[in-house]
Amino acid sequence: MKVKVRLYSVLREAAGKGELELELGDGITVSGLLEKLSSMGLGKVLEELKGEVQVIVNGKSLAPSQLIPQDAKVIHVLPPSSGGSERVLVKVARDDEPVDLASLTSFLYGDNPRVGAVAFFIGIVRGINNGEQVKELDYEHSEELMEPKLRELASEAITKFSLAGACVIHFVGPRKPGQLTMVVGVSGESRKNVFPALEWLVDHVKHEAPVWKTEVRESGVYYMVGDREIKETELKRGS
Known part of the structure; x- marks a missing residue:
């Protein structure tokens, strides 16, 4: 085979x-x-x-x-997930699962005396896009590949930026304006490695994670593919 x-x-x-x-x-x-x-x-x-x-x-x-x-x-x-002094936490979340930032901060610190900074990015569904009201987002994902890919990216960030830990929580399914879409956190010696690492990890999660966004706006349904958006009616017209 x-x-x-x-x-x-x-x-x-x-x-x-x-x-x-x-x-x-x-x-x-x-x-x-x-x-x-x-x-x-x-x-x-x-x-x-x-x-x-x-x-x-x-x-x-x-x-x-x-x-x-x-x-x-x-x-x-x-490969096995990161061990030793590296701390990695990834999760695919649904519905209104709570995210406890205090617990995540404690996890990323990990009683490591070298950690002097913890930073988070918190993504939220915005209510206006391209001048239109957003009614809902829907995140479709690969159940099989999502967590392994998030873990791979978190581990890569740790290596690339000499971090102590990283976490990625990504919500899937339907999301309303104001609800969380993702929480990404990193920890390290100082802001000098933590801030660039956080930006890198967020960008790579957005572009490489096996998750696809559909946005429902006033004018219709849009599929977000790469840096483009394709309106649902255009797909039906071409069929």
């Missing part, structure tokens, strides 16, 4: 690309897949990770002895 293998973080860097196309034999296990990846130049990093790699297929995490399902189209191979 032919599958796409998607790699994240250090595995992506070791492979030099984020996606591989592989031909796998029937009856191959997760261990067999990892052995195949090792033979393709990932052996050193997989050995370094000491069996902590997570393999996800069809939204489920598979044990090393489990078979790769024959209907698999995409296999996600993830």
Whole structure:
């Protein structure tokens, strides 16, 4: 069977690309897949990770002895989440789940004596866009990929900006004006690394997370795709 293998973080860097196309034999296990990846130049990093790699297929995490399902189209191979002094928290939130900033601040501080700054970005649905009243936003997301991608970006920010911790909470589903859309937080030694890190992480979450926004305004429904917006009626006209 032919599958796409998607790699994240250090595995992506070791492979030099984020996606591989592989031909796998029937009856191959997760261990067999990892052995195949090792033979393709990932052996050193997989050995370094000491069996902590997570393999996800069809939204489920598979044990090393489990078979790769024959209907698999995409296999996600993830390194373990950050440990040691790094603190990462990611969450996909729904409805009116409360966000406790005091608890998040405590998590990001983590009793680390080197932490001298914690900063947050709080996204809110605005009530006016392009001069029109916004009635509602709807965030569609990939259940399978969302948290792994948020974790990857948070870990990358920690490495890139020498942070102590990072958190990303992203709301999905319908959201009304005034409701939260995301909360992103970072901690570090001072504002000199915390502020640029926060901006970087927010930007990358907005552009890389597998989430797609639909906006309902007075004049109709708009799909936000990249930096463009496409009106729903235009899609129907072209069909």
